[in-house]
Amino acid sequence: xxTKHQMAALVAADIPRxxxxxxxxxxxxxxxxxxxxxxxxxxxxxxxxLNMGPAAHGxxxxxxxxxxxxxxxxxxxxxxxxxxxxSFAMMRGGHLDICVLGGFQVSAAGDLANWHTGExxxxxxxxxxxxxxxxxxxxxxxxxxxxxxxxxxxxxxCTYPLTGLACVDRVYTDHAVFELxxxxxxxxxxxxxxxxxxxxRLEVPLSGFASAEPGRDEA
Amino acid sequence: xxTRLCADAAEAVAGIQDxxxxxxxxxxxxxxxxxxxxxxxxxGAEDLTIVxxxxxxxxxxxxxxxxxxxxxxxxCSFPRQSDSYVFDALYRAGExxxxxxxxxxxxxxxxxxxxxxxxxxxxxxxxxxLAEGKETRVIDGRAHVLExxxxxxxxxxxxxxxxxxxxxxxxxxARNFGPVMATAATLVVAQVRxxxxxxxxxxxxxxxxxxxxxxxxxxxxxxDRVSQEARAC
Numbered sequence: 255x256x257t258k259h260q261m262a263a264l265v266a267a268d269i270p271r272x273x274x275x276x277x278x279x280x281x282x283x284x285x286x287x288x289x290x291x292x293x294x295x296x297x298x299x300x301x302x303x304l305n306m307g308p309a310a311h312g313x314x315x316x317x318x319x320x321x322x323x324x325x326x327x328x329x330x331x332x333x334x335x336x337x338x339x340x341s342f343a344m345m346r347g348g349h350l351d352i353c354v355l356g357g358f359q360v361s362a363a364g365d366l367a368n369w370h371t372g373e374x375x376x377x378x379x380x381x382x383x384x385x386x387x388x389x390x391x392x393x394x395x396x397x398x399x400x401x402x403x404x405x406x407x408x409x410x411x412c413t414y415p416l417t418g419l420a421c422v423d424r425v426y427t428d429h430a431v432f433e434l435x436x437x438x439x440x441x442x443x444x445x446x447x448x449x450x451x452x453x454x455r456l457e458v459p460l461s462g463f464a465s466a467e468p469g470r471d472e473a
Numbered sequence: 474x475x476t477r478l479c480a481d482a483a484e485a486v487a488g489i490q491d492x493x494x495x496x497x498x499x500x501x502x503x504x505x506x507x508x509x510x511x512x513x514x515x516x517g518a519e520d521l522t523i524v525x526x527x528x529x530x531x532x533x534x535x536x537x538x539x540x541x542x543x544x545x546x547x548x549c550s551f552p553r554q555s556d557s558y559v560f561d562a563l564y565r566a567g568e569x570x571x572x573x574x575x576x577x578x579x580x581x582x583x584x585x586x587x588x589x590x591x592x593x594x595x596x597x598x599x600x601x602x603l604a605e606g607k608e609t610r611v612i613d614g615r616a617h618v619l620e621x622x623x624x625x626x627x628x629x630x631x632x633x634x635x636x637x638x639x640x641x642x643x644x645x646x647a648r649n650f651g652p653v654m655a656t657a658a659t660l661v662v663a664q665v666r667x668x669x670x671x672x673x674x675x676x677x678x679x680x681x682x683x684x685x686x687x688x689x690x691x692x693x694x695x696x697d698r699v700s701q702e703a704r705a706c
Contacts, residue, residue, distance in 0.1 A: 300576065301500045301646050317502055318633075318647040324501035335645055337652040337680075338500075339584040342577025346597065370602075377564055378573045378602075379553035385577035385597045419600035419616075 255446050256428045261396055263288040265354055265426050268394075269295055273351040276300065276386060279323045281396045282354035298350055300382045302341045305333040322382065342382070345389035353390030355383070357397040357425070359412040362458040364422040364434040366395060367414035380417075387418030399427035406456050408432060408439070437461055476639025477688050478668060482512035485662050485690035489518040489627050492545075496583065496623075496654040497525040497535060498630035504647035506631040506664040508692040510534045513629070519543040524583070524623055526576065526650060528552035528560035539563060546570035548623065550579050573603060578620055580653050586622035587656025587685075595620050625658030632681065635665045636674045639683030648680065655685040662688045 256264070258281060266288035269275055276298045277283050286308065289295050297306040299321045306321060307328035315326040336344075344350065359367040369383045370376060387393060397407055408425060425432040429447045433440040440461045441449050453460050479485040486509055489495070495513070499505030514537055521544050528547045529536030536559040538544060552560050552571060563569040574582065575597045585593055594617035598604045608619040630651040633644040641663055643651055655661050663686050 299646070301503070301649050303646050316645065318504075319645040320501055320503050321646075324503075329645070335643075335648055337648050338576070338580035338650045339653045342580055346577055346595070365600075375565065377553040377561060378571075379551045380573055380575050380603065381551040382576040384575040384601060384603065388596050388599070389577075416601045 258284055259288070261426050261428060264431065265394060265396060266290075266293075268424075269293070269352060271295070274298055274304070274349065276345065276350055276353045276390060278353065278355040278383070278386060279381075280356040282356060283323070285354055285396075298341075298344070299327070300338075300341050300345065300386070302336050302338060303329070303333060304336075305330045307333075342385050342389075345382075345385055348389070348391055350390040352392050352394060353386045354394045354396060355386060357395040357407065357422075358414045359407050359409050360395050360397070360422050360425050360434075361409055361412045362434070362439050364420045365412050366393070366417045366422050367412040368395075369417045370415045372415045383417050387421045392423045393418075393421050394424045394426060395422050396426045399429045400455075408456055408458060410457050432460075476635075476637070476683050476686050478637065479662075479688050479690045482508045482664075482690055482692070483515065485509060485664070485688050486512040486516045486627075486629070488660070489513060489516060491518050492520045492522075493518060493626040494522040494524060494624070496625035496628040496630075496650075496658050497523055498628070498649065498651045498654050500526050500646065500649040501530075503645075504631040504643070504649050504651055505534060506629045506662075507534050509629040509631075509662055509664045509690065510538060514538050514541060514543070520545050522546045522548065524548045524579075524625060526550055526579070527554060528557055528571075530554060530556045532559065536560065539569065542568070544569060546572065548572040548574060548579070550574055550576035575603065579623070580650060582620055582623040583625075583650075583653045583657040585620075586624040587653065590622065592619055592621045594618065623657065625654065626660065628654040628658035628661045630654050630661070630663050632663050632665045633667075634674065635663060635668050635686070635689045636683070637668060637671050639663070639686035639689055640674050640676075640679040641665070641681035641683075641686060642674060642678055643680055652681050655681045660688070661686050662690065664690050664692045666693075667691060 262284035272294040307330040310326040430444040431442040599616040604618045632641040
């Protein structure tokens with residue numbers, strides 16, 4: 255079973271050199287810590303910036319420069335700024351290579367639920383989640399495979415309100431990596447738990463190991 | 474009409490009517506026109522519809538306007554935050570309307586208003602609760618939702634610098650919704666840190682051309698506060 259940082263390292267290793275990438279709030283932000291210094295990966299933040307640098311500290315903090323989580327950040331050489339409509343046009347128009355998002359649930363068909371629990375007293379707040387889910391060329395989800403009470407989060411059908419339909423390409427979890435697509439749910443790698451045990455605990459049909467090896471994605 | 478340089482914040486927000494739709498720029502505190510919101514609180518207009526990314530934080534700015542029961546409806550992408558307790562309480566008590574809009578769709582609906590577009594089909598939100606009741610159409614094999622423009626009676630935005638023509642430049646991610654909101658309202662008021670003479674901004678770097686901007690107000694207080702915060706952190 256992987257730690258959060260091990261999951262983040264796995265995602266980072268699968269991001270092609272020079273890719274344009276948006277990292278969602280929460281677990282996905284850890285991916286930035288694991289990108290190689292010479293990866294050339296350009297991070298997009300939806301509040302209007304490309305080539306975002308690491309979090310700002312001390313004298314680097316500038317109230318005019320934050321990420322989508324409103325955390326002060328820095329800029330890297332070659333950064334650019336643009337307004338919100340351009341930032342989301344960039345996303346919706348398919349110009350971002352990869353988006354990494356957190357998830358409450360992912361369905362076997364690649365539907366994503368990650369914005370709202372649907373509880374009667376919950377205040378709905380979507381932010382950029384729906385735009386991100388359908389915008390990037392490829393969408394990776396990072397989440398634990400089971401809830402704290404042991405319920406699977408990779409499910410036949412999402413029970414939480416949806417963020418996007420058939421939008422998830424790959425799911426990175428603490429127990430396994432899954433590819434979603436025309437062949438259904440394909441187990442790419444496992445971490446401690448075998449495919450048979452996974453098949454027992456999940457209610458979705460699983461195909462065996464994919465032929466693709468990690469880290470072989472082409473830009 | 475030429476841009477008016479306002480002597481104080483009260484002049485900058487004068488004439489905002491009860492029932493107005495007010496677009497409020499900013500993403501978190503970056504680009505938030507705090508002095509203009511404070512002036513709107515003092516100005517007294519009520520029954521407002523506020524269009525902004527968030528629904529206020531803490532006790533100041535938009536949250537203070539909400540707390541005074543001056544807002545009938547909020548259109549935003551992300552009302553719930555760790556310190557959005559003013560909005561949360563009003564919403565749970567059924568005392569404020571909420572329309573949640575995906576962030577990119579929120580920006581594009583205002584862009585459409587400013588660009589004279591009647592409506593547009595957008596793939597964001599298809600199959601989700603936010604598309605319920607909306608017309609959908611399959612275009613090139615992909616489902617889209619019909620979205621209508623959001624037009625403001627007023628836009629209150631924060632920018633970095635203006636010239637006397639009303640041309641604006643922004644700073645870093647404080648740009649966010651400002652340039653889009655500036656196109657989408659009848660009366661556009663910009664709070665800036667400084668005003669320079671005509672010719673003082675390189676025309677190649679103008680982000681919001683002055684044609685969109687009706688009033689400019691220099692908020693020296695904000696500038697001082699920002700630099701103090703920058704030093705304190």
